[in-house]
Amino acid sequence: MSNxxxxxxxxxxxxxxxxxxxxxxxxxxxxxPARPLGAKxxxxxxxxxxxxxxxxxxxxxxxxxxxxxxxxxxxxxxxxLRATAIGLVVERTQRxxxxxxxxxxxxxxxxxxxxxxxxYEPMRFEDALLYSHLRREGHAALNART
Amino acid sequence: xxxxxxxxxRPKPVAQTCTLDDGMRALELLPCIGDADSTETAVTxxxxxxxxxxxxxxxxxxxxxxxxxxxxxxxxWACDPVWAAEYAxxxxxxxxxxxxxxxxxxxxxxxxxxxxxSTEHEVFQAAAASYGFASAVIAPAxxxxxxxxxxxxxxxxxxxxxxxxxxxxxVRVLAxxxxxxxxxxxxxxxxxxxxxxxxxxxxxxxxxxxxxxGHSSKVIGASLKVEATTIDCRFQRLNAKLDAPDRRTALxxxxxxxxx
Numbered sequence: 001m002s003n004x005x006x007x008x009x010x011x012x013x014x015x016x017x018x019x020x021x022x023x024x025x026x027x028x029x030x031x032x033p034a035r036p037l038g039a040k041x042x043x044x045x046x047x048x049x050x051x052x053x054x055x056x057x058x059x060x061x062x063x064x065x066x067x068x069x070x071x072x073x074x075x076x077x078x079x080x081l082r083a084t085a086i087g088l089v090v091e092r093t094q095r096x097x098x099x100x101x102x103x104x105x106x107x108x109x110x111x112x113x114x115x116x117x118x119x120y121e122p123m124r125f126e127d128a129l130l131y132s133h134l135r136r137e138g139h140a141a142l143n144a145r146t
Numbered sequence: 147x148x149x150x151x152x153x154x155x156r157p158k159p160v161a162q163t164c165t166l167d168d169g170m171r172a173l174e175l176l177p178c179i180g181d182a183d184s185t186e187t188a189v190t191x192x193x194x195x196x197x198x199x200x201x202x203x204x205x206x207x208x209x210x211x212x213x214x215x216x217x218x219x220x221x222x223w224a225c226d227p228v229w230a231a232e233y234a235x236x237x238x239x240x241x242x243x244x245x246x247x248x249x250x251x252x253x254x255x256x257x258x259x260x261x262x263x264s265t266e267h268e269v270f271q272a273a274a275a276s277y278g279f280a281s282a283v284i285a286p287a288x289x290x291x292x293x294x295x296x297x298x299x300x301x302x303x304x305x306x307x308x309x310x311x312x313x314x315x316x317v318r319v320l321a322x323x324x325x326x327x328x329x330x331x332x333x334x335x336x337x338x339x340x341x342x343x344x345x346x347x348x349x350x351x352x353x354x355x356x357x358x359x360g361h362s363s364k365v366i367g368a369s370l371k372v373e374a375t376t377i378d379c380r381f382q383r384l385n386a387k388l389d390a391p392d393r394r395t396a397l398x399x400x401x402x403x404x405x406x
Contacts, residue, residue, distance in 0.1 A: 025360045028394050030291045030401050034214040037391055045215065045391045084186040091185065092234070100239055103220045104230050107189045113227055120231035 203278030229277035248286035248298035
């Protein structure tokens with residue numbers, strides 16, 4: 001399916017009978033902080049986003065383009081590894097149920113820099129299996145380049 | 147004094163003062179960054195431009211307020227990778243004075259001109275200084291949606307007072323251009339990413355345009371010759387695709403990510 005979206009023009013509509021404009025729905029101002037959700041809706045949204053409620057997904061997945069994704073057990077942290085001509089590109093995504101989602105893209109051109117970064121990675125203690133997998137795949141990608 | 151192992155292992159600065167040739171090279175690279183077709187290309191060009199500007203380190207961040215409960219902070223790191231790890235581990239993103247500056251101002255500024263407003267800011271600046279930002283230029287990248295989407299470029303030097311001693315005048319201009327090009331690339335990147343993830347259709351974009359025009363389900367239904375309840379169902383599917391709790395938020399997400 002193509003994702004090249006066509007522009008669909010929407011003309012302002014008017015009531016045929018009265019000629020009066022329709023009562024307009026409220027629209028959030030885009031340049032202002034987002035509208036807070038009501039208590040009920042916020043609770044529902046939080047429940048939907050809770051990892052336990054999500055269907056099981058494979059923690060490690062690799063696609064045809066050689067991009068490898070590794071995720072922690074609770075899916076709060078994920079790493080996407082891409083081996084490129086210049087080195088290893090790592091995209092680290094840190095999610096919270098509510099709050100900031102931090103996405104960091106870092107390029108490693110040599111193994112010592114990758115190892116130094118790994119030494120500071122909290123997954124070393126929180127998810128040792130993921131951590132060892134990350135190191136192994138990172139080393140493999142960097143060694144394949146050299 | 148004996149230097150710690152971490153300090154010895156840290157990469158040495160590779161950049162030199164920004165010469166005319168470096169400035170011209172940076173100008174050549176800038177359009178390529180904005181049009182980069184992949185993340186790795188963008189980061190590689192970013193690293194090269196940082197060196198051309200005479201800096202030792204560079205970080206670009208784009209802060210997006212998706213909805214009331216979520217914000218996204220996307221960042222490209224061309225610096226000591228341990229700084230990226232520390233930034234995440236110590237949750238500096240919750241109270242980053244450079245990002246806060248960019249949220250309210252559009253002019254580039256020397257980091258030394260920012261007075262720390264809290265102890266957290268002092269801690270952040272001390273940590274940044276130890277990872278290649280002893281002297282730093284902060285270049286905001288404002289957007290057309292106000293504080294809902296803000297970018298900030300931080301260029302750093304390990305040499306204290308480097309940018310304060312005259313390099314700033316040239317770097318300020320190029321840093322502003324680099325910040326805007328990186329912001330442009332990131333905007334295109336997140337749009338493509340959302341389209342790929344959500345599988346949103348042209349018809350659904352049409353629904354969002356109706357919502358943006360303030361049309362109710364009845365009005366949209368009359369326009370498309372379907373029942374209002376059908377429109378409600380379509381909006382529910384659309385909200386799920388955009389991970390939005392309601393259609394007003396879905397519209398906000400669509401506008402922030404450049405779908406409309």
